[in-house]
Amino acid sequence: MRGRSVSGTGTAFARRVIRPSRALPLAALSALVACAPISSAPEGDDAEARHDEMVALFGPGTEVDPSRITHILLVGDSHQLGELPLHAALTRARKQLSVFPNDQVVLFITKDVTADDLAGTGAKLVTEQDLGGVELGDIQALAAAELVEVLDRFDRIASIDFYGHSSPFGVLLETSTPDHTLNADTPHDLARLHDNFARDRHPYITLNGCNGAAETAPELSALLELPVAGALTGTMFQTIMSDGHWYFDDPAFYPAGLKRATKNLVSFAADWAQPACWKGSCTRMKPQDSPYRGVWAVPKTGFQYGLSHYKFFCRYDDADGTCQKGMIQSLYAWPSIHALTPGSSDAAVGDVLVDWFCSAAADATRYETCASGLRSAVAANAGYATMKSSRDFTLECDMNGCDQELRCATPNGYPKQGTCAWVDAACPTGALADSASCKKKNTEKMTSVREWQAFMEGHHQLQQQ
16 A cells, blocks of 8 residues: 655644633533634734643652653643543543553643643642753743653653644644644654653554644654554544443434433543543543544535544554554553453453444444444454445555545645645546545445554554563
8 A cells, every 4th residue: 555645735734713712511612623723813812921831740749750651641722622632631641540550641731721720630730840951830832842842851751642623734732833833844853752752662642633644643653653643534522421432522423311421430440540520531532433524625525535533654664563562552541431451351452442443423323333344344354434424435544644645725835724635546636626536435445444453463462572
């Protein structure tokens, strides 16, 4: 399979949106996708005058130790999303510590989150510590170069997980300008982090935002020689409901009669204190199970192709199986329907993989239909598409890239919103996105099956160590 980069430029380009009132109900907020925001006027509030105490430590201790095994959580641009990116990150933080209790979890948080938002969650602000010449309490904005400078102080990074708005061309840390957008562009000097990862712990990166795998994930994988996952469509927020499954938190997406859980009783081991949902233990992000039709897409066609689960890329020479091992390490720490650990059975891993690939829906049979079809396809090594809609137009990807191409108009060297579409590689330059040569059915549909096999192979490799 040919690995393909996005045509056009890799320069990140996204504009800000105006933050809505925090009085919006949770369901209204969580129905929003975490994509690069719609264009709007620049902020006019008092953000510059506000002190951003934006480094927090989750778990035991009061000071950050850069020499310890560390999981980094980046809470990025959260405009119009309220506290949902923070709560998704905190849920991940709890899961990290429940699986790896001796590790350290550090959160870098944008100005969209306040100290009051952290109160009672278990995360502690770090405001007085100097970290290799950087006074953590004095950080005022999460600029890409500044973030890399701070991350370079950590000697043993086990994982980096981003939560917030993103585009096909980068994840938004705080503002829309390139210096606050994280991608593989050299001005940020992200390559300097290559040797900061704890390679013996099989590190990985996940980008939890819209279309993070269109360009950013494979490029970061090549740059850092790590498995990196991202979405190939829009992402939405899910919560645990009273039946123990995760649903997009809107009545249109879950069966009638279900209620939101008040505690997460499924994702953590029995000896782990069951945290209340309001503390940040019941929220996660997951790709929608249909192609993206947001602000970057051609309005008539949308992105045409999609993939309804996060896709890992390992675009480097991987002679030692670091790709599969990193993938399964990320799955152990993913909030799901079981308290998965490295010692879990294949059956338990399989159940979580079903949850990874298939989305529960208002139609209660949808999840079981997807689960049955996917398990049968894996057993037969046959193709299967886990999307609910446009199943014949699932993206066909391997660890290097996708057969289809994402094309955008790039006036002045920047991708333009409303002009992008995934198209078949045979699509002629300048052709309309919905022409027959640009949207051909995918007859293979092997991406999800190969990804399942890679996760399971990583699990077996770690158990043999």
